[in-house]
Amino acid sequence: MAAPANTDSRLTRAFDNDWIGPGIVSFAGVIGISLMQPAFLSPFNIFVLLSAISVNMVIALGQLVIIGIGQMNLALGSIGGLVAISFAGVMERFGVPVPLALGLALGIGVLAGMAGGYIIARTAISAFIITLAGLQIFKGINLGITEAQPFYGVPDSVKAFGTGSVMGPLPWLVLPMVICSFGMWYLFNRMRIGRHILAMGSNPHAAEMSGIDPRATIIWAHALSGLLAAVAGVMLVAKLQIGHPSIGDDWLISSFAAPVIGGAVLSGGRVSVGGTFFGVVIIAIITQGLVMFNIDPFVVQIVLGVLILWAVAINRLREVRVARLQARGTGA
Amino acid sequence: MTALQVSKVSKSFPGVKALNNVSMTIAAGSVHALLGENGAGKSTLIKIITGIYPPDSGSVMMNGKPVRFANLRQAAAGGLGVVHQERNLVTRFSVGENIMLDRLGASALSRVDYAAIHREAETWLKLLDLEVDPRTIVSRLSVAQMQLVEIGKALSLHSRVLLLDEPTASLTPNESTVLFRILRRLRNDGVAIGFVSHKLEEVFDICDRVTVLRDGVNACDSADLTTLSRADVVQMMIGRAERITKRAPRAQPDVPPYLQLTGYASGAGHRDISLSVRPGEIVGLYGLVGAGRSELARAILGLSRQLGGEVKVAGKPVHITSVAQALHQHGIGYVSEDRKQEGLILLHSVLANSGITLWSKLANRMGFLRDSTVNAKVAPVLQRLELKTPSVYQTIGNLSGGNQQKVSVAKWIAAGVKLLIIDEPSVGIDIKTKAYLHDLIHELAEQGTAVLLITSDMPEMVDVADRILVMDGYRIKGEVENDRNYDAVSKAIMGFIHNHAAA
Numbered sequence: 065m066a067a068p069a070n071t072d073s074r075l076t077r078a079f080d081n082d083w084i085g086p087g088i089v090s091f092a093g094v095i096g097i098s099l100m101q102p103a104f105l106s107p108f109n110i111f112v113l114l115s116a117i118s119v120n121m122v123i124a125l126g127q128l129v130i131i132g133i134g135q136m137n138l139a140l141g142s143i144g145g146l147v148a149i150s151f152a153g154v155m156e157r158f159g160v161p162v163p164l165a166l167g168l169a170l171g172i173g174v175l176a177g178m179a180g181g182y183i184i185a186r187t188a189i190s191a192f193i194i195t196l197a198g199l200q201i202f203k204g205i206n207l208g209i210t211e212a213q214p215f216y217g218v219p220d221s222v223k224a225f226g227t228g229s230v231m232g233p234l235p236w237l238v239l240p241m242v243i244c245s246f247g248m249w250y251l252f253n254r255m256r257i258g259r260h261i262l263a264m265g266s267n268p269h270a271a272e273m274s275g276i277d278p279r280a281t282i283i284w285a286h287a288l289s290g291l292l293a294a295v296a297g298v299m300l301v302a303k304l305q306i307g308h309p310s311i312g313d314d315w316l317i318s319s320f321a322a323p324v325i326g327g328a329v330l331s332g333g334r335v336s337v338g339g340t341f342f343g344v345v346i347i348a349i350i351t352q353g354l355v356m357f358n359i360d361p362f363v364v365q366i367v368l369g370v371l372i373l374w375a376v377a378i379n380r381l382r383e384v385r386v387a388r389l390q391a392r393g394t395g396a
Numbered sequence: 397m398t399a400l401q402v403s404k405v406s407k408s409f410p411g412v413k414a415l416n417n418v419s420m421t422i423a424a425g426s427v428h429a430l431l432g433e434n435g436a437g438k439s440t441l442i443k444i445i446t447g448i449y450p451p452d453s454g455s456v457m458m459n460g461k462p463v464r465f466a467n468l469r470q471a472a473a474g475g476l477g478v479v480h481q482e483r484n485l486v487t488r489f490s491v492g493e494n495i496m497l498d499r500l501g502a503s504a505l506s507r508v509d510y511a512a513i514h515r516e517a518e519t520w521l522k523l524l525d526l527e528v529d530p531r532t533i534v535s536r537l538s539v540a541q542m543q544l545v546e547i548g549k550a551l552s553l554h555s556r557v558l559l560l561d562e563p564t565a566s567l568t569p570n571e572s573t574v575l576f577r578i579l580r581r582l583r584n585d586g587v588a589i590g591f592v593s594h595k596l597e598e599v600f601d602i603c604d605r606v607t608v609l610r611d612g613v614n615a616c617d618s619a620d621l622t623t624l625s626r627a628d629v630v631q632m633m634i635g636r637a638e639r640i641t642k643r644a645p646r647a648q649p650d651v652p653p654y655l656q657l658t659g660y661a662s663g664a665g666h667r668d669i670s671l672s673v674r675p676g677e678i679v680g681l682y683g684l685v686g687a688g689r690s691e692l693a694r695a696i697l698g699l700s701r702q703l704g705g706e707v708k709v710a711g712k713p714v715h716i717t718s719v720a721q722a723l724h725q726h727g728i729g730y731v732s733e734d735r736k737q738e739g740l741i742l743l744h745s746v747l748a749n750s751g752i753t754l755w756s757k758l759a760n761r762m763g764f765l766r767d768s769t770v771n772a773k774v775a776p777v778l779q780r781l782e783l784k785t786p787s788v789y790q791t792i793g794n795l796s797g798g799n800q801q802k803v804s805v806a807k808w809i810a811a812g813v814k815l816l817i818i819d820e821p822s823v824g825i826d827i828k829t830k831a832y833l834h835d836l837i838h839e840l841a842e843q844g845t846a847v848l849l850i851t852s853d854m855p856e857m858v859d860v861a862d863r864i865l866v867m868d869g870y871r872i873k874g875e876v877e878n879d880r881n882y883d884a885v886s887k888a889i890m891g892f893i894h895n896h897a898a899a
Contacts (some may be wrong), residue, residue: 254508256501263486263497270484274549275469275498284504333488 082327134332152307156217179289226302265332629774680861
């Protein structure tokens with residue numbers, strides 16, 4: 065990144081990075097749990113953890129790009145679900161080869177995202193409502209096609225990708241996650257569209273006055289979100305080995321929780337890919353850790369809720385501090 | 397050479413003619429002041445030039461060609477740079493990226509070449525003598541630096557016409573001096589600069605020509621500023637009394653003050669404010685925009701912290717920390733100048749808007765509230781104000797400005813306030829309703845309400861207030877007894893403001 069001319073000490077600057085806090089919590093969590101439960105670091109458990117983290121990271125990135133522009137995408141899971149059953153369906157019913165099915169699946173995701181983005185950009189109706197409607201529509205199409213029955217005919221190569229390992233406890237699923245993460249980091253920091261998305265999220269008025277096309281930027285963001293939802297949907301088909309119509313139903317909460325734990329500001333303009341990654345890791349180790357200690361899975365939900373509150377409280381504190389600094393700077 | 401020419405532009409909004417045959421000609425290589433009090437039509441004119449509003453009639457020409465921009469982006473592309481009062485920067489981005497924000501790459505997926513961008517930005521920063529590394533994050537700059545970055549951004553689009561809307565509003569005198577040095581140099585390079593300001597010293601310091609608007613018409617069109625005195629310009633801005641004041645000066649009730657401030661200081665920046673308002677008295681608070689009048693009203697209501705001095709209501713020392721407390725415990729109401737943002741809930745009905753101050757009082761023990769209960773209280777007040785509405789269930793946003801203003805007064809009358817602070821009551825309403833509101837304010841005072849009237853409209857002030865406090869720079873500069881002699885009173889008022897300017 066372009067290094068800002070900065071007078072703060074290196075330590076202060078490091079703590080300004082959004083991923084530092086969640087990073088420390090992640091490592092502490094891993095160390096703490098593995099001290100109490102050495103099985104936590106068994107190769108099998110690591111494999112399970114990494115598989116879950118990989119899928120959830122791609123889901124979170126799909127929400128992160130919309131958070132960046134200052135909106136929210138409630139349809140993320142239903143797009144992912146529609147893509148998942150389409151991907152499995154065309155392979156089972158029509159014997160479509162895997163690469164073609166993959167292209168088709170990703171295309172459906174991009175189109176579904178773009179459609180929502182187009183309506184939001186054209187009508188200026190809140191993304192919350194439009195994507196809420198999208199959630200219903202895509203889910204309805206999903207159930208209409210599948211009649212709530214899964215597609216089982218997933219080719220072995222896909223199954224192998226979803227359950228196999230590159231080596232040791234490193235699942236193949238890590239590969240798309242790494243590609244998507246680096247891609248999104250590059251997009252947010254080095255590509256015109258990424259900068260425009262963040263500019264729109266920070267100050268939509270200023271962005272428009274500067275000659276950024278707000279409509280195109282909104283459509284781009286939703287198309288990217290749809291693409292990432294599609295990738296996650298395909299990954300889940302590979303991981304679960306079936307095209308289940310319920311894929312995507314449970315994405316919503318964690319897709320917001322991870323970016324927010326990672327320091328993203330819901331009003332837009334501030335996102336961190338690294339922070340989001342550690343947000344995903346924290347959620348994964350809490351979920352996994354509680355299971356290992358035989359704690360009721362419902363507790364996981366409570367813990368997740370508390371975690372979100374904690375994260376937004378930290379963000380709010382930081383904002384208040386910045387606002388105070390700025391007020392002092394202007395002498396007002 | 398004429399860079400920007402506005403000819404006979406008119407613009408009406410429902411209920412009010414904002415601009416009527418307004419003209420202005422800005423030459424290349426000149427700094428042109430656009431002056432006028434609040435509501436005179438300056439911002440409407442700027443919005444027409446930049447394409448936010450289409451004019452009803454008339455034309456805007458740049459470099460001899462008629463232009464009608466569809467939006468601000470087109471205006472920028474057409475060589476018109478606008479620096480607005482509010483900052484338009486992405487504070488998390490670097491200075492250079494902000495300047496080059498619309499030129500980050502050829503296509504959406506292009507890589508951003510930060511080295512090239514910061515190099516390009518640097519040339520514009522140099523032009524403005526701004527010694528800031530283009531890689532600095534904008535949130536680390538001072539307000540003055542941000543202002544210059546915005547000018548640099550406008551210039552980087554090769555703007556030959558630059559409109560600056562109150563560029564010095566948030567600058568210190570030193571920073572303004574630096575800005576003016578740069579503006580002079582841009583002017584010498586042939587840039588046409590439009591300059592909106594309320595500070596007359598600045599206008600005389602830097603501008604060559606001046607256009608003054610008053611009530612939507614030209615008080616003067618592109619006059620040579622060297623031929624005008626400060627008094628001439630002020631006279632054009634505030635105008636003469638359009639009608640002979642019909643009201644006689646009122647005898648002052650000899651009662652203790654309802655509200656009294658002594659040596660009051662606020663977190664908003666007020667210092668050493670002493671004033672008192674007696675029941676039945678109308679005290680005017682006059683000052684140019686930025687004098688701190690509305691801010692004082694808001695501070696009294698508890699929206700700024702009290703830093704010093706004493707506030708007494710009905711003789712007892714009080715400490716007001718919220719608007720709810722001001723209303724319910726001390727009977728203080730505030731008719732905001734910003735009717736649409738702070739005064740009314742435009743999507744709600746007349747009934748809901750005029751009864752909102754009564755809800756907590758009228759709700760029964762269970763917390764339930766019935767329309768009929770509220771209506772019984774509100775209807776007489778609305779009737780007295782001769783509110784024109786099909787029914788009390790009418791959405792208030794659909795009423796005219798004058799009728800909206802009646803409701804924003806009615807809600808306080810209905811609540812039975814003892815002190816009403818009225819801020820710019822006649823902005824955006826027609827002459828007839830204005831006269832009616834003046835009668836109403838008088839009637840309220842006759843019935844024993846203490847009134848603190850804030851207005852920049854000199855004839856209104858002379859017509860309505862009993863005595864006038866003059867404010868400037870968040871302090872009270874003096875007091876004028878109002879004998880309704882327009883010339884003498886307005887001269888005395890401007891005297892207090894000019895004193896400051898000369899000092």
